[in-house]
Amino acid sequence: xxxxxxxxxxxxxxxxxxxxxxxxxxxxxxxxxxxxxxxxxxxxxxxxxxxxxxxxxxxxxxxxxxxxxxxxxxxxxxxxxxxxxxxxxxxxxxxxxxxxxxxxxxxxxxxxxxxxxxxxxxxxxxxxxxxxxxxxxxxxxxxxxxxxxxxxxxxxxxxx
Amino acid sequence: xxxxxxxxxxxxxxxxxxxxxxxxxxxxxxxxxxxxxxxxxxxxxxxxxxxxxxxxxxxxxxxxxxxxxxxxxxxxxxxxxxxxxxxxxxxxxxxxxxxxxxxxxxxxxxxxxxxxxxxxxxxxxxxxxxxxxxxxxxxxxxxxxxxxxxxxxxxxxxxxxxxxxxxxxxxxxxxxxxxxxxxxxxxxxxxxxxxxxxxxxxxxxxxxxxxxxxxxxxxxxxxxxxxxxxxxxxxxxxxxxxxxxxxxxxxxxxxxxxxxxxxxxxxxxxxxxxxxxxxxxxxxxxxxxxxxxxxxxxxxxxxxxxxxxxxxxxxxxxxxxxxxxxxxxxxxxxxxxxxxxxxxxxxxxxxxxxxxxxxxxxxxxxxxxxxxxxxxxxxxxxxxxxxxxxxxxxxxxxxxxxxxxxxxxxxxxxxxxxxxxxxxxxxxxxxxxxxxxxxxxxxxxxxxxxx
Numbered sequence: 338x339x340x341x342x343x344x345x346x347x348x349x350x351x352x353x354x355x356x357x358x359x360x361x362x363x364x365x366x367x368x369x370x371x372x373x374x375x376x377x378x379x380x381x382x383x384x385x386x387x388x389x390x391x392x393x394x395x396x397x398x399x400x401x402x403x404x405x406x407x408x409x410x411x412x413x414x415x416x417x418x419x420x421x422x423x424x425x426x427x428x429x430x431x432x433x434x435x436x437x438x439x440x441x442x443x444x445x446x447x448x449x450x451x452x453x454x455x456x457x458x459x460x461x462x463x464x465x466x467x468x469x470x471x472x473x474x475x476x477x478x479x480x481x482x483x484x485x486x487x488x489x490x491x492x493x494x495x496x497x
Numbered sequence: 498x499x500x501x502x503x504x505x506x507x508x509x510x511x512x513x514x515x516x517x518x519x520x521x522x523x524x525x526x527x528x529x530x531x532x533x534x535x536x537x538x539x540x541x542x543x544x545x546x547x548x549x550x551x552x553x554x555x556x557x558x559x560x561x562x563x564x565x566x567x568x569x570x571x572x573x574x575x576x577x578x579x580x581x582x583x584x585x586x587x588x589x590x591x592x593x594x595x596x597x598x599x600x601x602x603x604x605x606x607x608x609x610x611x612x613x614x615x616x617x618x619x620x621x622x623x624x625x626x627x628x629x630x631x632x633x634x635x636x637x638x639x640x641x642x643x644x645x646x647x648x649x650x651x652x653x654x655x656x657x658x659x660x661x662x663x664x665x666x667x668x669x670x671x672x673x674x675x676x677x678x679x680x681x682x683x684x685x686x687x688x689x690x691x692x693x694x695x696x697x698x699x700x701x702x703x704x705x706x707x708x709x710x711x712x713x714x715x716x717x718x719x720x721x722x723x724x725x726x727x728x729x730x731x732x733x734x735x736x737x738x739x740x741x742x743x744x745x746x747x748x749x750x751x752x753x754x755x756x757x758x759x760x761x762x763x764x765x766x767x768x769x770x771x772x773x774x775x776x777x778x779x780x781x782x783x784x785x786x787x788x789x790x791x792x793x794x795x796x797x798x799x800x801x802x803x804x805x806x807x808x809x810x811x812x813x814x815x816x817x818x819x820x821x822x823x824x825x826x827x828x829x830x831x832x833x834x835x836x837x838x839x840x841x842x843x844x845x846x847x848x849x850x851x852x853x854x855x856x857x858x859x860x861x862x863x864x865x866x867x868x869x870x871x872x873x874x875x876x877x878x879x880x881x882x883x884x885x886x887x888x889x890x891x892x893x894x895x896x897x898x899x900x901x902x903x904x905x906x907x908x909x910x911x912x913x914x915x916x917x918x919x920x921x922x923x924x925x926x927x928x929x930x931x932x933x934x935x936x937x938x939x940x941x942x943x944x945x946x947x948x
Contacts, residue, residue, distance in 0.1 A: 357608070357657050364643035376625065403539055433539075433541045476658060477564060
């Protein structure tokens with residue numbers, strides 16, 4: 338068996354539409370990717386052995402909304418060789434970051450929730466917090482760009 | 498065996514479900530003290546974010562509440578806007594909406610059943626592990642799932658965040674040739690989907706707890722239209738649904754729960770099958786007849802069998818429509834807007850979804866509120882988990898945890914959705930400390946001090 342790309346997938350504040358697109362892309366690519374990819378942390382696909390250690394490429398979906406998100410993201414970045422932002426919320430913050438532009442009265446309305454659950458003052462795209470190597474924009478993510486980026490990752494890590 | 502029946506189960510981020518949720522169960526002296534389902538998905542404040550947006554476009558924004566059920570949010574929101582504006586859609590539009598929902602049911606149920614649950618019942622950790630042992634079963638699963646995805650793309654433009662459905666109609670309509678081709682694909686997928694019904698029928702675990710079930714009672718077992726009915730035999734009108742729903746504030750979760758007439762209840766495929774099985778498509782009844790006598794059921798794992806049957810039902814409805822309807826182009830006209838309010842109630846894959854909204858005279862959203870299936874199941878899930886842990890007390894803690902995860906997964910919960918509905922009243926939650934507080938919702942709800 339050849340060398341596989343060690344991939345992780347984590348989601349933050351988002352609707353997980355790109356996770357769904359990924360699962361739908363499996364309809365065509367499942368058996369090809371199964372030979373080329375080893376999933377390290379991927380809670381949508383497996384229950385056991387979810388661990389970031391040794392990740393080559395981490396796909397990050399969603400915006401960073403809480404202190405916990407921020408800490409987790411830094412941890413994930415440190416454990417992974419390459420980081421790819423997936424979908425609009427991870428790449429630009431929106432629409433998850435819509436509360437950043439609420440007027441004062443709306444901000445007061447949501448204040449209790451924001452404080453109670455450790456939300457940050459603003460919702461951030463991933464690039465505000467850590468270095469990003471590639472982006473796959475779109476809402477949900479653009480399938481062609483995802484395939485391009487994945488292809489680049491296979492090439493960089495010498496996966497046949 | 499754990500010591501003296503005293504232990505805590507903390508599952509951080511349940512796996513193979515949609516979104517983020519944690520579970521915390523406390524056991525003392527061999528008795529379950531509490532089972533808390535904590536939805537840890539961050540709120541994204543759509544209820545506030547849509548205010549001031551045009552009611553003609555708001556469907557595209559609420560679609561982003563949830564990637565999994567985006568099409569259900571869009572469809573329900575459009576129904577609420579059309580009711581607000583007094584629009585009656587064309588017969589072709591109604592047919593396309595039903596097809597759109599059928600595509601969603603096939604794709605979404607297939608994801609839950611084949612990617613998340615199938616490994617559980619075949620004793621594999623994941624679909625990846627399963628494929629090593631049985632390549633054919635995974636190939637068949639992917640083919641069924643793909644047929645729903647392709648149908649969604651054909652009817653609605655995209656299967657996630659669909660772009661053809663709009664207030665008043667569809668912006669693009671398939672050709673008859675495309676329809677026939679799609680029907681052919683569905684016929685093929687149907688054969689595999691029936692094999693999966695058999696598989697789930699034979700392999701389902703049993704966990705029973707008496708509860709009650711709520712669903713739209715629809716004469717054709719479709720997902721749009723029908724009365725809100727309970728397994729206890731009564732129905733309530735759509736306009737008055739708030740009078741029957743109690744919101745339950747859950748202090749440890751970013752979402753709230755609901756009770757119907759003061760009791761916990763379940764929504765979703767099992768509820769629909771319990772209430773509507775006689776209305777299934779005739780071809781479905783013919784080919785899955787051996788499942789019919791298994792409903793109504795109090796076994797939550799039967800939710801998976803109900804989903805498997807619903808895939809066939811949606812395939813059969815879709816084939817019939819695609820083969821018999823004469824699809825004609827319709828020029829989409831932007832509807833006139835006005836001030837008003839309206840309700841949308843549909844059956845989303847995970848159960849009854851409610852939208853209520855109000856527009857101003859320019860057609861801008863003044864307020865919007867929604868009641869989400871997973872929020873409605875919240876109370877039921879917690880009570881089930883408590884009972885399950887009590888019954889499995891003799892197992893090792895890790896095995897209890899796995900059993901609990903399987904049980905929660907059987908509900909097919911959707912956490913992205915669950916964090917988006919009525920505004921939480923934290924003052925009440927704080928007053929009640931860790932206890933849950935009940936709030937009855939008047940029809941006009943929303944922002945405090947603004948009715």
